[in-house]
Amino acid sequence: MSETSAKKRQDWIAGMRVMLPLLPGAVPFGMITGAVTADAQFTALQGIGQSIIVFAGAAQLASTQLIADAAPLAVVILTGLVINLRFAMYGTSLGPHFGSLSTGKRALIAYLMTDQAYALSITRYMSDAEMTPMAKFRYYMGGAAAMWFVWTAATAAGYFLGNKVPASWSLDFFVPLSFLALIVPNIRDRATATAALAGGGTAVAAWSLPFNIGLFAAALCGIAAGYAVEVAAGRRATRSEGER
């Protein structure tokens, strides 16, 4: 292992730094999620425990609201899991980058998986082919751990205090802005641009569908559209080569 501890620290800090602008967006969302658990008669341990055990905002919020509405247990659980289906796709996308790591490290990566951690890491890995699996791990952990602390603290504060962030501050707007800054430089060809347009369009069209189904459908449509454009372009290229 020739990597110095200074280099290791740099990887952690780099991951944390890119996560920074995504943290303010998690605060009001976390406070609302915590406040809703208090309203639904969760004990403090249950409210905070939910954040630590589930660690997935949209699923926490939706399942808590169903509990407050006295929905059957199976409906509560299935709703939470359907909302989190996208993590299976993120895992498949991240997996090849961590092939040589221990199962323990991969379990940690899995536990801390969020939209934010996935987005930061995969865009970085795609633009830097030189990164070692361990460097990728540290970069991921720097950002993912920062999000874990902010999320847990925000939901705990929301449980005890309610949501204290005024809506007029629009802190939630940091989330689409950060994602814009991440993805725009990565749209390099027509196929990727098509995937982005199809994904965004599907999400808007499917906005009213429950359980985050729109997001899942958008991912599938975007992938299919991008893939189709790439395959068509490849076929055109082969054909014109054959004509030469």
Added chain:
Amino acid sequence: MSSYAFIWLSILAIGAGTFLLRFTFLQLAGRVVLPHAVTRALRFLPAAVLSAIILPAILRTGQGTLYFGLDNPRLIAGALAALVAWTTRSVIATLVAGMGSLWVLQAMF
């Protein structure tokens, strides 16, 4: 069942299921060589899923509905931020342009 036990049961079940969703595919994709077609298709996941998060968040109004009108401050601020992201490729510049213009527009309307 008491509501206390009900709540714990839901938290533990969703937590365990969510961990399995996160871990199983990460583990499989790390251990098994994915078919070439799958790898090729997965290249498009970040663009597809991120714009699926971005677009509704930019079109959303305070009432939680989507609104396409040009008098939606988020839409203007989001478009401006996209332009800045495209030209500068800088995260900080994108955030400043987007948040700054949103706050100014919200103060004006």
